[in-house]
Amino acid sequence: MFRKHHSHHKRVSKSVHFNIQYLKEQLGDSSDLSVRNLTIAELGHAAIIHIQGIVDEQSLHDNVLSPILAFIHEKRNVHSGKLPEEITQIISVPKIKLLNDWPEVVDNLLGGDTVILIEGHPEAIIAGTKKIQSRSITEPTTQTVIKGPKDGFTENLSTNISLIRSRIQNNKLRIEQTKAGTVTKTNIGILYMEGIADKDIVREVKLRVSKIDIDSILDTNYVEEAIKDNRKTIFPLFQSSERPDVVSANLLEGKIAIIIQGTPFALILPALLIQFFQSPEDYYANYLVSSFLRIIRIGSFYVNMYASAIYLALITHHHGLIPTTLMVTLMAQREQVPFPAIVELLLMELAFEVLREAGIRMPRAIGPAVSIVGALILGQAAVEAGFVSAAIVIIVATTAISSFTLPNPNIVNAARGLRFIFIFAAAFIGFYGIILVSLCIILHLCSLKSVGVPYFAPFSPVRFSDLKDSLIRMGSPSLLKRPTGTNRSNKVN
Known part of the structure; x- marks a missing residue:
């Protein structure tokens, strides 16, 4: 009867008993819903409601419950119409507000706040007692550096924002919070520098985030797939980082960061392809050394994509390009192998991918040992058995090792996928297939945009001023101007 009559009730009632029943109905009479009933002087019934486990119990006791109990004990002569205002005055929490809309009350309760209901008053007092359990700040695991900060993001949105605030102590840093996910209602923070970030890009990002219409937001990839320009590309259009120093540096360049509750990774947008080869350590070391290492990373990316395909093209279609002595050696090795070159190459590539995945899923203490020892044993046994x-x-091991030089795992995954496309193209028509696929990829890269910014910049379109921090890194005096793609008004660092 209650459900049928009040299922569409949107406003807080004057009856505390009715409000409690409504909350219990909305939460399915959950076992972690705590309701403390009180009697305030001669003014009637009141209730303090919270969800166990997501509130700060100490703050709830010291700043909410104790002041109210002291108020009841004093039995002040307060007019009933002023009681909610009087209660808000004695509660000593940083955040307090009055609400009469049920969806907002329920959202705050589920977020960790405490709800106070008073008989005869059609509004709820919301006291900020939120406390989300999270791990302590530790060193990042995916973007490690030898020299540089060692702190990384956690799963707590407030903690992550504080790590940014501690680095950018400037009144131009803008932090706007919203919620996304119709079921999870996940908190999302959008960060940018006022006067540095392009206003049109900021407006576009806010618009796209506001239009997210999915049930759950559990990681940055949910947001990335919902707001990126092209969902049919293998290349990552947004940069993902768990390092506060990386996010801070990009904010100062005019980029926008999206931080999500529940994940230690932040999205940085817009992103350019060349950024995925840049390590935070590039800016903490000598620029000559940094430039050399960056070239090594870019070269490793191409080795990862092309090495297997080039070997296959040479061994199957272009024998004349191989020196005679090397050709004789290769043919002698293949004499006992019963499979075509593409079959043995695919067998080894897939075997190494399985070992890589197994090393990630195995317990941390034995995972690296299993993957390395497994690869050595598997390779040696396969050669001795005559399978490959x-x-x-050697070729497959080189491609696998080269992937570990790349600082961003998203670009590694793109290279892994493209490698198999190149292998099939090389098996079909040799170098012609490799060149054809390469041209298609370059055209595809030139067509991509990240929040309206050309993805392949500063190479297409050519931006000479931004080339100083692309393939190589120039010295600090040459990096005084911000990138032009994400900043049009404030260009000087």
């Missing part, structure tokens, strides 16, 4: 040639093992 020794050259194939």
Whole structure:
């Protein structure tokens, strides 16, 4: 009867008993819903309601419950119409407000706040007692550096924002919070620098986030897939980082950061392809060393994509390009192999991918040992058994090792996927297939945009002023101007 009559009730009632019943109905009479009934002087019934486990119990006791109990004990002669205002005056929490809309009350209760209901008053007092359990700040696991800050984001949105605030102590830092996910109602923070970030890009990002219409937001990838320009590309259009120093540096360049409750990774947008080869350590070391290492990373990316395909093209279609002595050696190795070159190459590539995945899923203490020892044993056994040639093992191992030099795992995954496309193209028409696929990828990269900014910049379109921090990194005096793609008004650091 209650459900049928009040299922569409949107306003807080004057009856505390009715309000409690409504809350219990909304939460399915959950076992972690705590209701403390009180009698305030001669003014009637009141209730203090919270959800156990997500509130700060100490703050709830010291700043909410104790002052109210002291108020009741004093039995002040307060007019009933002023009682909510009087209660808000004695509660000593940083955040307090009055609400009479049920959806907002329920959202705050589920967020960790305490709800205070008073008989005869059609409004709820919301006291900020939120406390989300999270791990302590630790060193990032995916973007490690030898020299540089060692703190990383956690799963707590407030903690992550504080890490940014501690680095950018400037009144131009803007932090706007919203919620997304119709079921999870996840808190999302949008950060940018007023006067540095492009206003049109900021407006576009806010618009896209506001239009997210999915049930749950559990990680940055949920937001990325919902707001990115092209959902049919293998390349990551947004940069993902768990390092506060990386996010801070990008904010100062005019980028926008999206931080999500429940994940230690932040999205940085817009992103350019060249940024995925830049390590935070590039800016903490000598620029000559940094430039050399960046070239190594870019070269490793191409080795990861092309090495297997080039070997396959040479061994199957372009024998004349191989020196005679090397050709004789390769043919002698392949003499005992019963499979075509593409089959043995695919067998080894897939075997190494399985070992890589197994190393990630295994317990941390034995995972690296299993993947390394497994690869050595598997490669040696495969050669001795005659399944594959020794050259194939060397090529596949080189491609696997080269992927570990890249600082961002998202670009590694893109290279892994493209490698198999190049292998099939090389098996079909050799170098012609590799060149054809390469041209298609370059055209695709030139067509991509990240929140309206060309993804392949500063190479297409060419921006000479931004080339100083692309393939190589120039010295600090040359980096005084911000990138032009994300900043049009305030260009000087």
